[in-house]
Amino acid sequence: MPELLARCSSEELAEWMAYEHVTGPIGPERLDVLFATLTATVSNTARGKGKRAREPQDFLQKWDQGAAREPMDWRQMLAVAHEFTSRTNATTQRVERRPR
Template sequence: MTVRELLARTTSRELTEWQAYERITGPLDARLRGDISAGIIAATVANSNGAKKKAKPADFIPTWFKRRKTPKEIWAEVMKANTALGGSVSTTE
């Protein structure tokens, strides 16, 4: 399926919901989550080389946001992006 076909089948609301979800959890595509694998490897290397403090994979995984945003803040950002891209909001399901 091409991006064009996907966009033709996906509503603006659904796309907005997926965008908000990804903003909270990080990239949906597992191929883009190499940071987790790299964090595991980096922690293993650090620990096997006598790290002063036991390293955890999370020590090497970037945080997606400096502070967690509230759902209301995320929704406001998504609506701003939706408007900037010429989207509209439908109040019907």
Template sequence: MTVRELLARMGSAELAEWRAYEQISGPLGGARGDVQAALVAAAIASVNTPKGKRPPSVSDFMPRWDRTKIRKSPEELFKLAMAANASLGGTVNTTTP
């Protein structure tokens, strides 16, 4: 179903109710599966963590789909691009044609 079809079938009030329900009860659909998988992975990693080390938490295994909150400056992005280029054996051409 597309967003257009959803909006044609459901009013904004009902959509707001579903959003409020999800905020109270937790994620609906695939996001809940991510939480469940992260919980299992954290439990397995925890029992296999050596004594004295901090066991991983559930958040360590949660995929981060929305990366809009991670802001990098243009300089930081350039450094990351240069590091990726170097790690792949790339070169930088600084001459202009």
């Protein structure tokens, strides 16, 4: 992570996160589907008797819902970023902006 932060600004990382949120995962084609399938398989091997079998869709991230979502203002975006960092146990640094 330090190398990434040394190469990219927080603004660029935020743009990539927003892009990925809309389009789905960046990287090898649809690894999210592969992992959802794997997770469903593992979950089904451990389910109790009479419990419903889980489907890959139960574990698949739902990407952009299109126009149904209202645009966020900067405070909402900041709250989402804080939630992301807390869920991933990441740390943040405040960087003073330099005038251009």
